[in-house]
Amino acid sequence: MDCMTMTPTKPLSELPLAALQFAQQKPFVLQSTEREADMTTDSVSSRSPAPVEVTSVGRIRMQTSDLNVHYGDTQALHDISLEIPENQVTALIGPSGCGKSTYLRCLNRMNDVIDSCRVEGSVKLDDADIYGPEVDVVELRARIGMVFQKPNPFPKSIYDNVAYGPRIHGLADSREELDSIVMESLEQARLFDEVKDRLQAPGTSLSGGQQQRLCIARAIAVKPEIILMDEPCSALDPIATSGIEALIDDLKDAYTIVMVTHSMQQAARVSQRTAYFHMGQLVETGSTDKVFSDPRDPRTRDYISGRIG
Amino acid sequence: MTDRLSTKLAARLRKRHRGEKLFRLGGLGAILLAVSFLATLLVSIGVSGYTAFQQTTILLQINLPVDPVNAGYPGLVKKSLREAFPSVSSRRNKKELYRLVSSGAAWEIRNYLTDHPDQAGKTVTVTVTASDDVDMLINGKVSRLDPPQVRRLSDQQVAWIDQIRASGNLKIGFNTNFFFNGDSREPELAGIAAAMAGSFFSLIICLGLAFPLGIMAAIYLEEFASKTRLTSLIEVNINNLAAVPSIVFGLLGLAIFLNFFELPRSAPLVGGMVLALMTLPTIIITGRASLKAVPPSIREAALAIGASKVQSVFHHVLPLALPGVLTGTIIGMARAVGETAPLLMIGMVAFIVDVPKSILEPATALPVQVFLWADAPERAFEERTAATIIVLLVFLMAMNLIAVILRRKFEVRW
Amino acid sequence: MVAALFTGSLVAILVTVGIVLSLVFETFRFLQIVPLTEFLFNPQWSPQTAIRTDQVGASGVFGAIPLITGTLLISAIALAVAAPIGLFSAIYLAEYANSKTRAVVKPTLELLAGIPTVVYGFFAVLIIAPLLRDGGAWAGLSVSSESALAAGLVMGIMTIPFVSSTADDALIAVPLSLKEGALALGSTRSEAIRQIIIPAALPGITGGLLLAASRAIGETMIVVMAAGLAANLTLNPLEAVTTVTVQIVTLLTGDQEFDSAKTLAAFALGLLLFIVTLILNVIAQHIVKKYREQYD
């Protein structure tokens, strides 16, 4: 059973969360600007330490321009240009098969796994093209985490699931350090209290919602800058869903989040920006309020009013 | 991600990528290794065996006798050789000279006379088989630079061979002995005809038993059997039978067919029966798989138009499943052709000179012939062993090719 | 009609019954001549030398230990060759190769299992044994012309496809989501394979190894041609050893009266072989089946 410490009716801001406290102790935003200053040697972000771009949207972390994706002979995405602002939740919505997952998987080069998939156009993280020849996908994916539609805990213990990323990347120098990373990540994912007595139990023994939070904890443990989520709640019941939504809402202060959903209500509840995809095209994008209250494109309007599913 | 973490990460990255490369190379290396084993095996057998498909022959001037019965053919051969090399006088040298041609030469002359009775009494040119040592020198299996003990030819003999060759009386031709003779102690006379006949008879028996029984079992289990304990017991039993070592089937054949039913030892009949029991599980398993692949809608359609269950299976389901069943049968037969161990148990390992003409006569089989010759001391048997393997592999390839073509041609995607 | 169809299945059952009955019956007769303790625990096997003249038809010592160790030694060498090569091949095919390479390489590897074992035996005698002897001489070791190593190596080559096919199936059956989960965390492919995919596929892989082991233990022709007849109780792979199957063949080829201890011993060895391979197969099938259910 998915016992969250909160109920969906409670406003998110009122929740006294270990995760939030943790985030406050560690000013992530600040760290993130700090690292800009001397990340020029980094293979991905070889940009100049320009001042943070402050627009109404916020600083742009990722940007795709004229992105075209083919699976073999069929084109799945057509000329997608979209910006992903920092520390906000960007929701990708649209009817199923419109290319949301495909787009999301371009952002951490997960499409490389699929033989037939061809990506053209540019995808930039900060100012560096992540499809550039010198880019190391291993490092890229460490910086851009991903949570999948169906919870996919490894057939290992809860502890080992979360410790997996830090271990492969060598993020902890000692057992204690690893323990604290695992604990912090589980706390941030609001799972710690439920599993603290059985960290050695297999990850697959958890309920669906817990498994998904475990996967989020697993992603957070690598300390990524951006988290991609592909319909993270679609396999979950409503209570587990609201738990994840609340979690996403507090994660956005520390991370930049891109989330695919085909529930408009969910997009409305948790996202600040919304992009509407239709048959491989980006039809409309803007602040969530604007897209939902006053969509420009008739296709968006139809979708929002429930005429296209 | 903080700075500290990203430096840590970067420091490890190079090592991790090296590990990745090594791992991938390990995989590639394993495949290359496996494929190169296969290539080494095929090439070494090819290189060792191709020379056995040709045979050196010598043309002799023979004064054919008038009376074919009391002719003393070996003497004719010797006489002809002495006439060709009149300078050879000592007993030892004459003996060496005679050894240039096969001991089968006398038979060949006799056969020539039987085939050409009108030539009796005339002096004609007859082609006789050269001895295995001469053949090995000519086809390069031994070199003239080898010491005489190794090449098993004296310098004098080599000189004679050169002389015969220079006179144009030495020919290299297709090795008919190899394909049309039975076994022999003399490598140049030994052939695989008896073994092929044995393999053929065994295979016919095997097919005749295993195919109908296998199909019946497959149909019963897939179409008629209810899911009882008995059925599942049969299933487990068949799966395990498929993995029983083949030699155990040989023991079964020995105990039951030979000792209990007292069927003849060394006979292709028994060999085929043992092989049939061995291939039965394969045929049942593949047969069931292809029956299962026929969609239930076919059965329902047949039943709906009033066919009985049996009719629906035999008229509608079985024809559709037949290509799959046949493919499985051919694959099972291909395994049976190469099987050796069970045949050893039932005595199909014998020196068979005469080509068997029935399933009850003593016989051997191609793989058993390989086993027998591999152990023979004469070096010339080595190339014949390899050549027999080539023949065997060609058969196997042909069978598998037919299976593949069948599958391609009739494969239906439901 | 249906009853007629049942005969096929009946034959399959009768075969098993026949195997079990004939082996058990002859073994029983064997044990009346030679005590079970001698068969299982005597470290000496020499059926040809008559030392037990007091009993009718009996001859020699029938301690199966040297045969069992010889069989295990050769099978272990075979697995030491087949397991890494088969496993790494499967990993490459399942995780790295593109579909074209796969379509060519997979059936090529399976050819190795389709070649008659008598061919491998000849290959061992023709190529491998001389190679080992010369290599050994060069390294200052004496390798006997029939050695456990030669037989084991060649048997290993033969069993590669048994390992690689089942391992490949097992790797392919691991849900893609697990692999993607690992890659998305920044694993290299090999890390994902070693730490996530292989552990998840382990039951299937183990099943394949057991099948290969059972295959190696029951293999006859390679050992008959390449391993030798000498019942040495040794673990030195450079020496000649003999195996259970070799002795079955030796005891039963050539003319023999059917009731002598020698011929009966062959059936006792056959029963031993049958039981061991049966156990291995049952375990292997059980593991593989359980594992399939897990991901179906």
Ligand SMILES: Nc1ncnc2c1ncn2[C@@H]1O[C@H](COP(=O)(O)OP(=O)(O)O)[C@@H](O)[C@H]1O
């Ligand atoms: N691996 C693949 N191979 C071929 N086509 C694919 C693959 N994945 C997705 N597609 C196709 O690309 C289109 C977009 O799919 P996807 O991005 O999964 O849509 P969404 O996530 O919006 O439902 C669909 O038409 C789908 O059939």
Ligand SMILES: [Mg+2]
């Ligand atoms: Mg999707």
